[in-house]
Amino acid sequence: MAKNNLYSKVTASGGARQSRITLQSRWAAYVQHHKLTAVESLLRLLKSPGGSAMTWVVLAIALALPMTLYVSLENVKQLSRAWDQSSQISVYLKANTLPRFAQALTQDIQDMPTVAQAVYISPEQALSEFSASTGLSDVVQGLENNPLPGVISVIPKLDGKGSGAVEDLELALSQLRHVESVQLDLLWVKRLFQFMELGQRLVWALAALLGLAVLLIIGNTIRLSIESRRDEILVVKLVGGTDAFVRRPFLYTGIWFGLGGGLIAYMLLSIGLYWLSGPIENLISLYGSDFVLQGLSLGDSLLLIFDGVLLGWFGAWLAVSRHLAKIKP
Amino acid sequence: MAHVRFDNVSKSYPGGHQALSELSFEINQGEIAFLTGHSGAGKSTLLKLIMLMEKASHGQVLVDGVNLARLSNGQIPYHRRRVGVVFQNHQLLFDRSVFENVALPLRISGYTSRDLERRVRAALDKVGLLRYEKKSPIELSGGEQQRVGIARAVVNKPSLILADEPTGNLDPKLSREIMNLFEQFNDVGVSVLIASHDLNLIGRLDHRVIALKDGRLLGERAAGERTAGGSTSGVTRG
CATH class of the missing domain: 3.30.70.3040 (Alpha-Beta Plaits)
Structure with missing residues (x-):
């Protein structure tokens, strides 16, 4: 046992040395800890694949539904542009x-x-x-x-x-x-625009409701996760972990849930569109239109996944702020 | 300068339980002291006040001259980083290795891997458990677990170490080893405050003793008074 090597540099001033960490190395450690936490949170989710997959699919459905309506509406808009031409x-x-x-x-x-x-x-x-x-x-x-x-x-x-x-x-x-x-003949144009307006609002309403559902699902999942890691939170707080430090793994868990949900929602939508594209194109060609079924654009796809991540993070943040304050050492 | 100073401190809990009453004492920089008394005498509460796990109802607790009541919630974590704590039930996390348990305070304080590994190994080496770094704490004996807890408490090089019944579940030989560790830290200038009701052990060591009873200061025995007998019995009576 190397005697005293731990405290070898400590003088009468005690542990004053510990505060002498440069800003640069502190930043490096901060980034390092973010990476570590992100990976650990993901591994933790993958450790119970059944439960995590179930959550992911539920989130995916909640995210895919408004997106499906949105894609439908975009296609109707495209169709109506063709009608604009003929009006x-x-x-x-x-x-x-x-x-x-x-x-x-x-x-x-x-x-x-x-x-x-x-x-x-x-x-x-x-x-x-x-x-x-x-x-x-x-x-x-x-x-x-x-x-x-x-x-x-x-x-x-x-x-x-x-x-x-x-x-x-x-x-x-x-x-x-x-x-x-x-x-x-203005009436049918007016009707069409009214229908589209209605459709647009439906999309927003549905998106808001299901977004709330996503928040609640993630919030509840994170709450259970907080309960199961109570001891860890206590110890971290006792040895000087800041609230941000304690929150971090849970926020990453929320982000992973949201990202997974968003990706699966994207896959569901892509498969659905592919499945429908054949019959729809046949139907449209019977009407002699040059309408092409629009899939998800790159922007829409990224938006879908980003929304998932954002909702995941926010849901986790809500749950953590609500429940973490109650855990006091 | 006093490292820890209690100035007429009282602590009462909702429901009327008075844990500490008008308690005043000082621990000097680099001093080692025992805190003794029956369970319920207020030892744990006293340590909790220093750690800011609780706040005093009346009076002031000062650490390094800083009045703890003045610290904002955001400053509490930084205060705790300057104090190493050893718990009776060691509070280790069984879902990670011994190494990661000891590394936790350093990760929190923002050390990079290289620095961190060096320090964790030094701390584990100090408590003689370097060979167990990859094991889970659950595979270790009670005494070994307690030493992992000590390694975690000192890895951040705190200037003050608090221990709450660190030898509570250990046999006399292991207890003596644990105390020896604390003495070694004290030798290099670290202030140490150990709450313990193990009067046999305390009696055999020649350190200052602060005795509590029902939240009040019952008596004190200064370091080096072990042979004086009279004051020792005064303490043990508590």
Whole structure:
């Protein structure tokens, strides 16, 4: 036994040496302890794989549900953008508007920022299209003069700006010179936007509720973990562990739960989307649309996993602040 | 300067139990002293006040001239790091190795691995358990476990060591070894306060004795008065 080597450097001033740790080495030790705690917390979870897996799957389901709704909504939005393209406004010109005024007006409308495309259909063109599509060419030929007005067919460029933008455009068009009237089937566009609004709110409500569920699940799991490590917490506090030190392993446990839940949720969603993509694409192709089922973007995937981690950390933090104060040496 | 100073300290618990009453004494820097008395005399409470596990109801407890009542909750951990404690039931964690048990205070204080390993090995070497560093404390005997507890208490080189019945469950030979360790730490300038009701052991050692009864100071025996007899019996009576 090497006598006195432990206290060999201690003088009459006692253990004053211990406070002489440089800031740099303190930081290194801090980082080192974070790594150590992170690994230990993960190993602790993996030590009871059954229970941990169950928690992970429950968290994954809670995280995947609102994300599923969100992905569905994003797809409907994409679909509705295709419909925006087909929704057109018919601008009827006054009778006897000269073709060159009509052409100029078409160009003006084309130049408006909320207009994707404006096409002038002259009365003659309209009449011939009418006779061709209805097969009433005999009747048409019997007419003395052309009863059809000139029309500018306008396709709005809305980019999901909502129904207000369509109405603004309609108003602007109706105030132009030579314009007799403007027609637009606004109702279904309005309905669609209302449905999307509703869908969006549902997603938020569901996300909030299930986020709360995630917090409670993690909080409860961490509470049990705190109870089972009570002795350890007492000893750590007695030998001078700060609250942050005591909290650290539990916060990492929460982060691991959240990360695992987020990753499994991502896998569930990916598998679900893959499973659905075949039938949906078949269905859509029957309608002759070029709609492509949108999967999770990289951003959305990272957001999902990050949300899991954040909720895990926060749930653990809530549980630890509530229960740790009660454990006093 | 007094290392530990109790100034008219009283401690009462909710429900009216008076654990300490108007207690005043000093432990000097580098002094070793025994705290004795029946169970319930207030020994544990006294140590808890120094560790800030409890706060005094009245009076002042000063350690290194700092009034403990003035410390904020955030400062308490740093105060505890300057005091090494040995418990009767040693409070070891059985889910980790002997090495990790001893390393705990250093991890808390922010030592890097290299420094930490050196210090833990030195502490284990000091208590003669270096060969057991990889074992779980549960595999060790009671005396060995207590020595692991001592290694943990001294690994951070505290200037003050408190021990609460460190020989409570040990036979006389092991008890003597444990006391010998404390004396060695005291030899290099560390203040040591040992609560014990093992009067045989205390009687054979030539250190200062502070005797409590019902939370009051019953009597004192200064170091080197062992042969004086009269005051020893005065103490043992308590």
